[in-house]
Structure formats: structure tokens, C-alpha cells
Amino acid sequence: MDLAADARVAAEPEENWYLDTAFTPGAMLGTRHDDPSVPVRVVEVREVTTIRIPSGRLVVDAPWPDEDGIDLRTRTGRELAERIPPGAYRMEAAWTEAPYDFMGERFDGRELAAVRLLVAETPVARWEMALGVGDDIERVRPGDRRIGFRTETGTGGFGDAVAWPALTAPFLEFWQGARAGNRQPRRTEDLFGGAFELVQDEEHGADLVTFGAEGDDVVWLGRTEAGELASVAVASGYHLFSREPPF
Template sequence: MDHETDVRLAAGPDESRYLDAVFVPGAQLGTRSDDPTAFVRVVEVRDVTKIRIPSGRLVVDSPWPEDDDPLPGPHVGRELAVRIPAGVFRVEAAWTEAPYEFMGERFADREVAAVRLCITEDAVTRWEMALGVEDDIETVHAGERVGFDSETGMGCFADAAAWEALTAPFRAFWKGAREGIGQPRDTESLCNDFFERVSDEGHGADLLAFTAEGACAVWLGRTATGALASVAVADGYHAVAGNPGR
């Protein structure tokens, strides 16, 4: 039976257009929200890495502890209610540029506007918000956005069963910083520090961290039959004004 998207979770027209366009090289997403003369364009879409999710349970959340978290334990990551097949999945990122001028100089303002975990290679025909395992659909109203909050400027994809092990480098760095101890973070930098990867061989699982600011919805891309094709976070959506187009 085809999956039916609850209207309370369905992406609105502007969000759908943005999500459809942001992974298309050369697409114009609109203009900068603070400058209607500066166009935001997708300049590159490419694979970042592949990550292992052997449990089929996916967390999309900030990997960092919160201020009120007891250390050294991890905070509880937001595990998605949807399940994915156990396996290895590629992560794709879309970079945009929106030129601006500052003190007589021009800057490209290149940034990662969206990332997605590719479950299949099938075409996405609709988008819906992903509920967490503790979310109640009956408390969600049409137009409301649910997701994770990131006050640290970072989100991640990670295997839920390995969450404690995979977030350990972030907790150790956080603890050291609070104690005034400077130390490098035990993560692998990818794509000129735009991403960080952590692997745990005990679980055979990985975490990939990416830029995410403030309140972030997590989007499920579904095919015409309702099958899950991708899980995406579009951090650049609120920085764009106008409707995406080509």
C-alpha cells in the first residue's frame, strides 16, 4: 500500500520547491533574504562520504551536549520514528553562492545549503517532515515545524544504537573546553572542515556532522509510491527570499 502523507507533515509549496531545487546544480533558489538584488544559486552538488547505519535507526540532531546535560553521559539524540534499511548510505551536499559586497569588496558567500542521506536513487516526488520517536502527531498543527534545535551550529546523521560512542569526541571536547583544556577534537574533517565524521568499529557505525543553525526540520523525500528515498536537512532555506526556480 502506498504511503499517505499526513497533511500536517507535508511540506508547503515554497519548501517543496526549495527542496526539489537545492540538489540541482545551477538552480536559482531565489535571492538573499537581506538583499533582494543578490541571487542564490546552487554551484555544486557532490557526495561527502558514505556512512554506516547498521541498526536502521537514524538520529538527526546536534551531536553536542546541552548546557544542562550531565557529563560525561550524552544527551538523548532525536531518533526518527521512520526506519531505514540497515546498510551503508551516501551523504550528498549542496553548496550555494550568493555574492555580497562589504567595504568595497565582493564576496561569494559559499555555504552548504542542504544535506541529504540517500536511501535509494529513486526520484523524490514529495516531502514530509520527519517525526521523532517521542513526537505525537496529534500535537502538530498544519504549518508548524518540528525537528531538532541546534544552538551550536551543528547537526548530524548517526546510527541511534551507537549514539553514545559516536558522540564521545564531542563530549570530550566540550568537557575539556569547560575545564579550560585546549585539545583537538577526535573527528575526521571532510570537505575543508564543512563536515566531521566519527566512526565506531565496535558497532560498525558512523556519524556525519554538518552545519545546522537554530530550529531545523528534518525532511523525508518520498517517491511516487511513497517509498522513502532520502532524509534531508535544508539549513539554507530561511536565508532565501522568493521562490526557487531555474
């Protein structure tokens, strides 16, 4: 359902600007908090991998389990209310750099700015906050950004909802092993030097790809002029620096 015209979920001007600009190589997204003279620029936008979503039901959430007493269990992933056509979709990531010096050394200040799942190649005309299954639009107020997923491990992920228990099993097993004093490598594939992790479940023909995330994360739906879904994005670097968008 297209809720883009509803002020309760529509992105504010600054959010629209950031989501549009974050995937523009060379664009300036702002300046460093600690040094306004240093620009934060988008230095790279690359395809991470292709993600299979055979059910058309997309989860965007942390893959790690919740800890509840002595038991560890895979939590139910936050499934988006919006459905996508079953298929395989390209995932892209954008990085920024803002160089700085620390204890006599020079660092590039490279950070993940945003990730997105490309549902269609049509340009995005507007953004809206993605409601999850069970979220009630009537309980959302304009500017409310509590709707989304929460992570305590700095990790989010795109994955198929039906295959979610199987796709997140390596994270549950790793955590259980660590609790038992048996820390073994996770049954995942590192992408981009470990910046992302890929899990594949051939029984469902589905994938999960992780990415860096903050504590509380809004998932954004990018819509075309016609209101069709074109992109699903998480702006993980939105609060990392000072922004002066050209409104």
C-alpha cells in the same frame, strides 16, 4: 509509515520546491535579502561521504552535549520514527553562492543550502516532516514546524542510533576538556576543510557525520510515488534569502 497524505506533516508547496531545487546545480533558489538584484544559485552538489547505519535506526540531531549545571552529558539523540534498511548510505551536500561586496572586498557568499542522506536512487515525488520516536502525530497541526531538532552550536548530524553514545563521545570529551581548561583537538576527521566532521565507531561499524544547522531544524523525508523512503534531508539554508518559487 507513509504520512505524506496527512496535511499535518506534508511539506507546503514552497518547502517542496526548495527541497527539490536545492540539489539541482545551476538552479536559482532566490535572491539576497539585502540586494534583490543578486541571485542565489546552486553552484555545487557533491557527495560528502558514506555513512554506515547498521541498526537501521537513524538519528538526526546535534552531536554536542547539553550543559546542566556543572555536569556535561551526552543527550539522547533524536531518533527518527522511520526505519531504514541497515546499510551504508551516501550523504550529499548542496552549496549556493550569492556574491557581495564588503569594505571594498568581493566575497562569493557561499552557503550550505541543504544536506541529504540517499536511502534509494528513486526520484522523490513528495516531502513530509519526519516524526521522531515519541512524537505524537495527533499533537501536530498543519504548518507546525516545531517538530525537529534544536542546536545551540550550529551543528547537526546523521548517525546510527544504537552507536550514538560512542559516536558523540569526542564532542563530550572536547567540551569537558574545554571546561577544565584543556582544549585538545577533537577525535574526529575533518571533511571539506572542516565543513563536516566524521566519527567512526568500529565496534558497531557505524558512523556520524556533522553538518551546519540552524537553531531549530526540521528533518524531511523524501518519498517516491509509491510512498517508499528515498531521502532524508535537512534544508539548512531555507531561511537565508528571499525566495520566489514558480508556483
